[in-house]
Amino acid sequence: MPFRRTLLIAPPLAVVALIGVVPLALVVLWSFWTWDPATYWIKPDLSLAGYAGILNAGRWTVILSTLVKSFGAALLCSLLAYPLSYAIHVMAGPRIQMLLLALMTIPFFTSYLIRSFSWRLVLGRTGAINETLQALHITSAPLDWLLFSNFAVFIGFVASYLPFAVFPLLLSMRRIPPELMAAARDLGAGFWRAFFTILVPLTYAGLFAGFLFVFVMVAGSSTEVQMLGGAGASIVSVMINDVMRVANYPLAFAISVVMLITIFGMVLIGNAFFKLSGLFGEDAE
Amino acid sequence: MQQQQTSNPLSSNASRRDMLKLMGLGGAALGLGSLNLGRRAMAQDMSVAFWATATLDIADKWQKFAELTGVTPQFTDNGNDIGPVVARLAAGNANDLFDVGGFQGGAEKELAKQGHIAAWDLSKIPNYASVWQWAKDIPYLQLDGKQIGIPTVVNADSIIYRPDKLGKVDSYGVIFDPKLKGRVAMEDAWINSAIFTAMYLKEAENQPIKDPGNLSESELGLVMEFLIKHKTDGQFRTFWNGWEQGVQLVANEEVDAMTGWEPIVYEGRKRGLQVEYAAPVEGYEGWGNNTVLLKGAVDRGTSDAAHAFVNGLLGGFYGCELGATRGYMVPSDKNLEYAKAHPDEYKADEVEKLAKHVQAKFAGKVYWQNTRPDNFQLYEEWWQKLRNA
Numbered sequence: 001m002p003f004r005r006t007l008l009i010a011p012p013l014a015v016v017a018l019i020g021v022v023p024l025a026l027v028v029l030w031s032f033w034t035w036d037p038a039t040y041w042i043k044p045d046l047s048l049a050g051y052a053g054i055l056n057a058g059r060w061t062v063i064l065s066t067l068v069k070s071f072g073a074a075l076l077c078s079l080l081a082y083p084l085s086y087a088i089h090v091m092a093g094p095r096i097q098m099l100l101l102a103l104m105t106i107p108f109f110t111s112y113l114i115r116s117f118s119w120r121l122v123l124g125r126t127g128a129i130n131e132t133l134q135a136l137h138i139t140s141a142p143l144d145w146l147l148f149s150n151f152a153v154f155i156g157f158v159a160s161y162l163p164f165a166v167f168p169l170l171l172s173m174r175r176i177p178p179e180l181m182a183a184a185r186d187l188g189a190g191f192w193r194a195f196f197t198i199l200v201p202l203t204y205a206g207l208f209a210g211f212l213f214v215f216v217m218v219a220g221s222s223t224e225v226q227m228l229g230g231a232g233a234s235i236v237s238v239m240i241n242d243v244m245r246v247a248n249y250p251l252a253f254a255i256s257v258v259m260l261i262t263i264f265g266m267v268l269i270g271n272a273f274f275k276l277s278g279l280f281g282e283d284a285e
Numbered sequence: 286m287q288q289q290q291t292s293n294p295l296s297s298n299a300s301r302r303d304m305l306k307l308m309g310l311g312g313a314a315l316g317l318g319s320l321n322l323g324r325r326a327m328a329q330d331m332s333v334a335f336w337a338t339a340t341l342d343i344a345d346k347w348q349k350f351a352e353l354t355g356v357t358p359q360f361t362d363n364g365n366d367i368g369p370v371v372a373r374l375a376a377g378n379a380n381d382l383f384d385v386g387g388f389q390g391g392a393e394k395e396l397a398k399q400g401h402i403a404a405w406d407l408s409k410i411p412n413y414a415s416v417w418q419w420a421k422d423i424p425y426l427q428l429d430g431k432q433i434g435i436p437t438v439v440n441a442d443s444i445i446y447r448p449d450k451l452g453k454v455d456s457y458g459v460i461f462d463p464k465l466k467g468r469v470a471m472e473d474a475w476i477n478s479a480i481f482t483a484m485y486l487k488e489a490e491n492q493p494i495k496d497p498g499n500l501s502e503s504e505l506g507l508v509m510e511f512l513i514k515h516k517t518d519g520q521f522r523t524f525w526n527g528w529e530q531g532v533q534l535v536a537n538e539e540v541d542a543m544t545g546w547e548p549i550v551y552e553g554r555k556r557g558l559q560v561e562y563a564a565p566v567e568g569y570e571g572w573g574n575n576t577v578l579l580k581g582a583v584d585r586g587t588s589d590a591a592h593a594f595v596n597g598l599l600g601g602f603y604g605c606e607l608g609a610t611r612g613y614m615v616p617s618d619k620n621l622e623y624a625k626a627h628p629d630e631y632k633a634d635e636v637e638k639l640a641k642h643v644q645a646k647f648a649g650k651v652y653w654q655n656t657r658p659d660n661f662q663l664y665e666e667w668w669q670k671l672r673n674a
Contacts, residue, residue: 058669061673
């Protein structure tokens with residue numbers, strides 16, 4: 001019955017509205033308010049000063065570079081996650097599957113800070129990689145670009161967020177009836193043909209969901225860039241933190257709104273192409 | 286005069302603050318069993334909610350402090366970052382929860398002007414007389430002849446360096462020396478890095494800078510352009526952030542010199558490294574963690590307890606404990622007096638050594654760290670430009 005259904009859906013909807021929609025609506029509203037130096041807070045004088053501030057001091061370039069970093073990391077994670085998920089799904093037996101999945105989650109028992117910090121120890125001048133390269137006489141001096149560089153940042157991203165690309169992919173692979181691939185082979189399709197014409201299209205939703213998870217998490221991250229990036233390396237979270245430190249709340253809210261709109265737009269566009277609902281079964285068959 | 290309330294709770298700063306206060310009170314009520322308010326309500330003796338930088342916490346030693354002073358402090362870490370601290374005072378519930386603040390120096394005058402902190406009555410803090418004069422002269426402690434901050438912890442920062450690589454270092458010039466390209470670092474905070482650079486430019490390059498701790502618009506431009514040039518030249522290995530990162534840069538030989546905190550030197554030595562702390566000819570960056578009387582304490586009638594608490598901080602025991610555990614200095618002779626009177630608790634010679642070490646730093650040139658310079662939002666804008674350069 002529609003009334004009963006509405007009654008059941010109402011509490012979770014209210015919770016989502018309370019913890020999701022209301023704070024976001026406030027962020028949007030406050031982004032148009034004005035900072036008041038007399039109170040160190042904002043006052044409801046409508047202004048676009050927050051948004052204008054994004055164009056100052058190269059802040060827009062940080063937003064752009066964050067999106068590029070997020071896209072790059074999400075793409076890299078998706079590319080690595082696909083063969084990994086396939087190996088776990090098809091090649092490993094149930095016990096090995098459990099072991100591999102457990103191994104992937106173990107690093108999450110520690111904080112992002114610890115994980116990034118450990119990469120500093122591995123990639124640094126006296127780290128394991130540089131020491132090994134020099135011991136093998138491959139290099140005569142430490143490679144400085146291994147740490148405090150975009151290379152190190154992407155290593156940190158992949159290490160931190162790869163599992164978020166793997167799990168949705170595994171989920172979507174498991175929804176594909178094994179007979180489909182077998183039928184393709186029976187009809188003469190080779191591995192790659194079956195892979196690209198059957199497996200990949202049927203896992204678009206999982207692939208996109210994983211991509212999206214990584215994209216959003218990188219866009220909201222700061223630890224990897226701060227700990228592994230070069231001098232003063234920035235990302236949107238770091239910039240928002242800097243701005244909040246000097247109480248420029250409208251600017252911080254405006255940056256958040258721009259990121260929200262960008263990511264929300266990306267979800268909508270991506271969903272139009274890849275149908276996230278397929279992950280839950282509606283378009284799988 | 287009664288202020289007219291508007292119906293929209295978000296339509297004025299005052300009503301928004303009221304709403305946040307209500308939210309804060311609600312949260313406090315929910316956690317009464319575990320939060321400070323609950324404990325304070327149950328305590329029979331004088332109790333003070335102390336909201337300060339984590340390193341000012343002496344943990345289980347507060348019990349001894351309470352025995353000595355009759356004041357039981359309830360310590361809460363304020364995160365040290367002055368931005369959120371000011372925000373929570375201006376628009377949050379900090380004044381409803383806490384009596385005394387322990388903040389990095391610089392924002393006191395703004396907070397007093399806005400009515401978030403109140404003036405101390407020095408007649409109720411007899412131990413203030415023992416505070417060293419140069420600490421009393423910290424430029425942020427008085428407003429219109431009233432004492433708005435009490436210097437509780439002071440020290441001065443400079444350069445951490447490796448003498449085995451660089452020999453003796455006595456100038457910030459080492460940080461900007463092209464021969465050390467990629468082998469130096471500064472802190473990822475304009476609060477410290479801008480003042481160090483300004484000190485160097487003022488003292489070593491005779492640039493027209495009046496007060497390195499409070500740069501004018503043009504002075505700030507000069508300083509930041511200089512930093513940006515060196516950053517784009519690849520001078521800095523990184524800008525470090527936080528204690529562990531600072532220690533790691535030194536311990537793993539990522540840099541040969543960096544501006545930073547003296548405890549990093551001690552940690553480096555503990556790990557077997559040859560590390561020194563420079564006494565630069567351009568001077569030190571002095572910093573103070575000053576205690577302030579939160580307006581809420583006055584409103585709640587806990588002002589006397591707050592005064593007794595601060596008097597206790599300056600009484601000797603706290604200084605000895607903080608010196609022994611963190612190497613921090615409470616700028617008072619009472620520390621040594623206490624150590625001499627209690628040889629079973631603290632070693633007087635160590636207390637004296639630390640005092641002389643810190644006093645020696647302040648005998649020379651010192652520019653005070655300022656968490657809220659006049660152009661503080663411009664500092665952030667320039668720091669963004671530096672990041673993006």
